Amino acid sequence: MTKQLDPEQFEDVKEMMIYEVVLSEALVNLLHKKGLIKKAELLEEIKRIKSKTIEKKK
Secondary structure, eight states: OOOOOHHHHHHHHHHHHHHHHHHHHHHHHHHHHSOOOHHHHHHHHHHHHHHHHHHHHH
């Protein structure tokens, strides 16, 4: 059975998720702008980590 979040808790979680996305995007943009990473490399790394995460859940 799943536990219901009250609307106030939901808003806190939503705000944290938005903050994490904005923070990640800012870091990626800065690293790319400075020539430290290529966005294609980042996408490959995301795919690699995602596939490892999915494998662990099985």
